[in-house]
Amino acid sequence: MKLLLTHIKELLQVRENCPAKLSGEEMKVLPTLKNAWVFINHGVIEDYGTMDKMGPHQGFKTLDCSGKMVLPAWCDSHSHIVYAGNREQEFVDRINGLSYQEIAEKGGGIVNSAKKLQETSEEDLYHQSAARLEEVMRLGTGAIEIKSGYGLTTDAELKMLRVAKKLSEEYPITIKTTFLGAHAIPTEYKGNKDGYLDLLCNEMLPKIAEEKLADYVDIFCEEGYFSVADMERILSEGKKHNLIPKVHVNQFNSIGGIAAAVKHNALSVDHLEVLTDEDLEVLKNSITMPVALPSCSYFLSIPYTPGRKIIDAGLSLALATDYNPGSTPSGNMNFVVATACIKMRLTPEEAINAATINGAYAMGLSKTHGSITKGKMANLIITKEIPSYGYLPYAFGSNLIDSVIINGKEVK
Numbered sequence: 001m002k003l004l005l006t007h008i009k010e011l012l013q014v015r016e017n018c019p020a021k022l023s024g025e026e027m028k029v030l031p032t033l034k035n036a037w038v039f040i041n042h043g044v045i046e047d048y049g050t051m052d053k054m055g056p057h058q059g060f061k062t063l064d065c066s067g068k069m070v071l072p073a074w075c076d077s078h079s080h081i082v083y084a085g086n087r088e089q090e091f092v093d094r095i096n097g098l099s100y101q102e103i104a105e106k107g108g109g110i111v112n113s114a115k116k117l118q119e120t121s122e123e124d125l126y127h128q129s130a131a132r133l134e135e136v137m138r139l140g141t142g143a144i145e146i147k148s149g150y151g152l153t154t155d156a157e158l159k160m161l162r163v164a165k166k167l168s169e170e171y172p173i174t175i176k177t178t179f180l181g182a183h184a185i186p187t188e189y190k191g192n193k194d195g196y197l198d199l200l201c202n203e204m205l206p207k208i209a210e211e212k213l214a215d216y217v218d219i220f221c222e223e224g225y226f227s228v229a230d231m232e233r234i235l236s237e238g239k240k241h242n243l244i245p246k247v248h249v250n251q252f253n254s255i256g257g258i259a260a261a262v263k264h265n266a267l268s269v270d271h272l273e274v275l276t277d278e279d280l281e282v283l284k285n286s287i288t289m290p291v292a293l294p295s296c297s298y299f300l301s302i303p304y305t306p307g308r309k310i311i312d313a314g315l316s317l318a319l320a321t322d323y324n325p326g327s328t329p330s331g332n333m334n335f336v337v338a339t340a341c342i343k344m345r346l347t348p349e350e351a352i353n354a355a356t357i358n359g360a361y362a363m364g365l366s367k368t369h370g371s372i373t374k375g376k377m378a379n380l381i382i383t384k385e386i387p388s389y390g391y392l393p394y395a396f397g398s399n400l401i402d403s404v405i406i407n408g409k410e411v412k
């Protein structure tokens with residue numbers, strides 16, 4: 001299908017040669033074209049330019065974008081959207097004074113979600129997850145990473161990843177999948193963490209690799225969950241099955257997980273709400289993308305990842321949702337971008353770069369997603385009529401999206 005967008009007030013993130021990722025000062029720049037057009041052919045951005053130089057494009061479906069901005073769809077590199085039920089009761093418990101960690105110690109938290117998921121059929125899980133996927137597509141997300149980690153048994157972990165695989169087959173959005181069996185120690189293995197790690201390495205990983213269900217391997221490296229040594233074991237084992245590391249680290253404590261992840265050439269380190277100067281130093285000159293999850297900080301009332309400090313140190317930063325039932329029951333990348341500006345002091349340019357080009361990098365999608373570049377996928381957000389792109393994070397609670405195009409087709 002051929003589609004021509006004309007009279008675009010401002011076309012954002014236009015890059016003839018798009019770098020794989022942006023760091024430090026580079027993040028301050030958001031290249032744009034005013035009064036522009038974009039030509040989409042067979043799901044790909046074929047060409048773009050300014051209205052004064054538009055060639056004949058007769059017979060194509062045309063969308064007049066007067067007064068509107070067009071930008072690449074968001075690249076959400078960290079989500080857990082395949083889950084069952086919700087944890088609304090724990091939300092109320094936290095309001096009444098319990099901490100996230102106290103709830104987990106009482107058998108709530110991740111193992112609570114695992115119990116629900118184990119009792120949910122694959123079909124039901126698919127429908128619950130598909131509703132969330134459709135929701136985030138309408139909110140402008142064009143590529144998303146989905147983790148397992150609410151199964152915690154071989155069957156349930158495989159069920160989660162099969163659901164994610166089916167979603168990628170049924171929907172036009174690009175999906176990358178991550179095996180996060182090491183998300184929490186299941187109740188049956190309480191006091192026997194090594195036994196659970198053996199199960200992950202000897203049974204789950206080989207089956208997941210055999211069915212080609214995951215691109216990445218992840219672990220929650222945190223006090224009370226998994227140690228740095230556990231991380232090293234899982235990442236090494238994952239590598240044997242060609243799974244690239246992407247890890248949860250430094251959410252509550254800095255225990256050396258970042259250095260270990262960098263040593264293992266992790267594609268990303270995610271959370272980083274607690275970040276020491278040594279952690280920051282280790283990230284310099286690495287291929288590892290720091291990923292901030294501001295909606296999680298918002299929901300749990302924990303510190304925000306020091307995004308300003310990370311960028312000022314010359315590093316890259318990506319933004320993602322962390323959409324999950326416990327710490328972030330929201331998949332709204334528009335809110336993430338606004339919150340990064342409001343609470344982490346990113347400029348609108350930095351936040352948009354972090355949620356597009358750098359998000360694509362954190363999913364291994366730099367060549368195909370994250371910018372308006374000829375040959376990249378036609379995954380685009382068309383905004384409502386707005387005064388400027390800074391208005392997107394400024395008017396943080398408003399829905400400013402007019403329509404979303406994924407793979408060249410409008411999302412209904």
Ligand SMILES: N=CN[C@@H](CCC(=O)O)C(=O)O
Nearest residue numbers: 109110220322324325326327
């Ligand atoms: N921190 C670890 N995992 C998830 C939340 C897990 C949960 O509470 O269900 C996260 O990234 O925030």
Ligand SMILES: [Zn+2]
Nearest residue numbers: 078080248322
């Ligand atoms: Zn997460």
